[in-house]
Amino acid sequence: MDTFAALAQGLSVALQPMNLLFAFVGVMLGTAVGVLPGIGPALTVALLLPITFKLDPAGSLIMFAGIYYGGMYGGSTASILLNTPGESSSIVTALEGNKMARAGRGGPALATAAIGSFVAGTIATVGLALIAPTVVDIAISFGPEDYFALMVLAFTTVSAAFGSSVTRGLTSLFIGLSLGLIGIDLQSGQARLSFGIPDLLDGVEVTTLAVALFAIGETLSVVAAGARAEEVIEPVKGSVFMNKEDWKRSWKPWLRGTFLGFPIGAMPAGGAEIPTFLSYALEKRLCRKPDEFGNGAIEGVAGPEAANNAAAAGVLVPLLTLGLPTSATAAIMLAGFQQYGLNPGPLLFASAPDLVWGLIASLFIANVMLLVLNLPLVGLWVRLLAIPRPWLYGGILVFATLGTLGANPSLVELGMLLIFGLLGYVLRRYDYPIAPVVVGLILGPLSEQQLRRALAISVGDPLVLFQSPIAVTLYALAALALLGPLLFYLLTGRKAPVGGDED
Amino acid sequence: MKHIFRGALLAAALAAPLGAASAQVTDLKIMAPAAPGGGWDQTARSMQHVLQSDKIVGNVQVLNVPGAGGTIGLAQFVNGSKGDPNALIVGGYVMVGAIITNKSPVNLSMVTPIARLTGEFEAIAVPANSPLKSMADLVAALKADPQKVSWAGGSAGGTDHITAGLIAKAIGVDPTKINYIAFSGGGESLASILGGKVTVGISSLSEYDAQAKAGKLRILGVSSPTRLPDAKDIPTFKESGVDVEIQNWRMVAAAPGITPEQKKTLAEAVDKMVKSKAWTDMLAQKGWANTYLAGDAFDAQLAKDITSTQAILKDIGLAQ
Structure with a gap:
């Protein structure tokens, strides 16, 4: 078949020694910068793009793919080891991943993230090569009312991250929703809750909030606990690598994560965060040992990590088939293409097949390279946790501040980081879950915009929300997610399993 | 940053007596008031590339200050670069609108416009x-x-x-x-x-x-x-039959409070850049139209654009 011949051609280009070197350099650079919280793959690629400018198209694209995937991977490393999500799509990873790391299982957590990313990346790349045109047709048919239904589904399943108390979970969620209101309203152009501070006009940056709540908040609670701290961090307990049970518990979440991440990533307004939320909720539901959720369940790392990687490949579907850049990273990739005088669009597969297949092949190479480079390093990475506490948390603080300021050098940003850090401490102190705040900040503005778009297009007729078959299906799923545990109780006569408090 | 700035001043001072006829810019800081990757950032980085590769300016740095339609960067530029003959800022039509709707305390009359570069x-x-x-x-x-x-x-x-x-x-x-x-x-x-x-x-x-x-x-x-x-x-x-003509243009401006000679030096460097082959190639690659306009003609056009934008934003209900 033509497709495979083209892919093989792309691979033979990518496998040349010089190009492997570019892939290596890209992966290293990407990982290094990606570990810094606040600096995600988009910014990493944008900053390093001028470096690739001097190379030939193939070498440059390969290095570029390396930076992209390296950045993604670096983000999850920081999430797992330091509880400092490097980007918004690895927030969910921090929930279980960091718990695992503290229990001496950082090695398996990093390994399942790396292998899960590899598996998801590979399947999604194959999907990109084979079914991109079909997927994109479905993705395009999503209108604002369908996106709104998807958000409703995400909101109902997000309760999985609430921990033990629904009231506390909702409180946290509403704090996040309120923060999401800050800034210029996209539809009316008017500023909301910005109190005349120009820096607030663009709203609260998700990574700033996440880094503050997770990293700074935690540092403060460690300091406040002082010598009373009862928890001992064990860098390694048992095997550094995944054991048989870890494999058994990981492979299904990898696949499920992939099948959530790829199609949602392909949707123009899908993004990489929503599939990670959905994957986390799904894994929690399906897990045989739900008590472990909140205490370091490997499924909670494997699923979301696969989902965000598959979504990253999914983003390329509309970019390559339609020329639609649907994320910051894709927009920068577009700029990368334009360096070679190419405009991705409906004709790209026909007009520049070498380039498209070269890119797809180099994504694959970058994936392999990451796995090869990082698996042996897992043992070294987890040693980070052996650093004495004051040094470790001092380091985290420096890291978090540098990352945030590196992304946006502004005093207001620094102030926000500190204030949200205090908020994180207070929430922890009074046992409120952290994750729903970030979820609220991400989902709130998205769902508001989609709802308003749907209503504006229908000139105010609310029935439009229920007229699309896609939306109705999504609402049915949401209802099932909400009522499922109740049905479970009625049918079996025992209470549905509820996970422990995650934070 | 300070010592670079001082170094630049020193270099400028040294260069001045040597070549009064053809003043050279040796160092330049271009602010892109947006995150890396967007149109303004690409404009600034294209300028950097062409100015350096054609040896029009020795050393060019690009600084990104994102936020609020460019008004955050503009505010920082107005307050921080006063009288600095080696500082430029990239901006555009979107900034004109953002200044009005965001009720920005700074505006384009507080910088020294040099030229309109490109348009879409x-x-x-x-x-x-x-x-x-x-x-x-x-x-x-x-x-x-x-x-x-x-x-x-x-x-x-x-x-x-x-x-x-x-x-x-x-x-x-x-x-x-x-x-x-x-x-x-x-x-x-x-x-x-x-x-x-x-x-x-x-x-x-x-x-x-x-x-x-x-x-x-x-x-x-x-x-x-x-x-x-x-x-x-x-x-x-x-x-x-619809009498509307508009372009989403991008411009470059210098710091407030520079002398007419300093403005002229910068304008000449920009002029040289726009007329270079490297710039033409760059625009073709990016798909941007060359709508270069400088001097008094640009000042007049800018004033006209600001007035008409003010009026239309009022008409669509986004400004008072």
Whole structure:
């Protein structure tokens, strides 16, 4: 078949020694910068793009793919080891991943993230090569009312991250929703809750909030606990690598994560965060040992990590088939293409097949390279946790501040980081879950915009929300997610399993 | 940063007596008031590339200060670079609107405009199967019921929104009645047009180009004064009887409080850059039109753009 011949051609280009070197350099650079919280793959690629400018198209694209995937991977490393999500799509990873790391299982957590990313990346790349045109047709048919239904589904399943108390979970969620209101309203152009501070006009940056709540908040609670701290961090307990049970518990979440991440990533307004939320909720539901959720369940790392990687490949579907850049990273990739005088669009597969297949092949190479480079390093990475506490948390603080300021050098940003850090401490102190705040900040503005778009297009007729078959299906799923545990109780006569408090 | 700045001053001082006739800029800091990757950032980095590779300026740095339609960067530039002959800022038409809608404390009269560099024209597109075949059809639909025509474009108060408002006004429809749906990214709004979720899309022509060539979109008109060389079959708004002409331009400005000689030196460096082959190649690669305009002509055009933007933003209800 033509497709495979083209892919093989792309691979033979990518496998040349010089190009492997570019892939290596890209992966290293990407990982290094990606570990810094606040600096995600988009910014990493944008900053390093001028470096690739001097190379030939193939070498440059390969290095570029390396930076992209390296950045993604670096983000999850920081999430797992330091509880400092490097980007918004690895927030969910921090929930279980960091718990695992503290229990001496950082090695398996990093390994399942790396292998899960590899598996998801590979399947999604194959999907990109084979079914991109079909997927994109479905993705395009999503209108604002369908996106709104998807958000409703995400909101109902997000309760999985609430921990033990629904009231506390909702409180946290509403704090996040309120923060999401800050800034210029996209539809009316008017500023909301910005109190005349120009820096607030663009709203609260998700990574700033996440880094503050997770990293700074935690540092403060460690300091406040002082010598009373009862928890001992064990860098390694048992095997550094995944054991048989870890494999058994990981492979299904990898696949499920992939099948959530790829199609949602392909949707123009899908993004990489929503599939990670959905994957986390799904894994929690399906897990045989739900008590472990909140205490370091490997499924909670494997699923979301696969989902965000598959979504990253999914983003390329509309970019390559339609020329639609649907994320910051894709927009920068577009700029990368334009360096070679190419405009991705409906004709790209026909007009520049070498380039498209070269890119797809180099994504694959970058994936392999990451796995090869990082698996042996897992043992070294987890040693980070052996650093004495004051040094470790001092380091985290420096890291978090540098990352945030590196992304946006502004005093207001620094102030926000500190204030949200205090908020994180207070929430922890009074046992409120952290994750729903970030979820609220991400989902709130998205769902508001989609709802308003749907209503504006229908000139105010609310029935439009229920007229699309896609939306109705999504609402049915949401209802099932909400009522499922109740049905479970009625049918079996025992209470549905509820996970422990995650934070 | 300070010592670089001082070094630059020193270098400038040393250079001055040597070549009074052909003053050279040795160091330049260009501020891109946006995050890396966007149009302003690309403009700044293209300038950096051409200025250095053609040895017009020895050392060029690009500094990104993102936020609020460029007004955060502008504020920092106005306050931090006063009298600095080695500082430039990139900006554009979007900034003109953002200054008004954000009630920004700083504005473009507080910097020293050097030149307009590039521009992109706005286009209106419909899906290939849309009943709207021409601008005339769109005008008729708008006159019948402006609410029923939904427009997909960029953020409220931006160039796309302003163009939609100008069109309504030009054909005698109340601009506050237009049903404008704002999208944050080009990809998302394009998807909603392709999916037939909205009536028309409005954005810069380059966004629709590839789709139109593939036969998925039909472009009804473009906002240029005359037909574009690359798109000869697309009528202008004007020839379709809609008297609207607008371009989303990008400019470069120098710091406030510099001397006329310093301004002249910078303007000459920019002029040299614009006339270089490397710049022409760069624009062709990016698909930007060269709409270079400098000196008094640019000052006059800028003042005109600011006044008309103020008026239309008031008309569509986004400014007082």
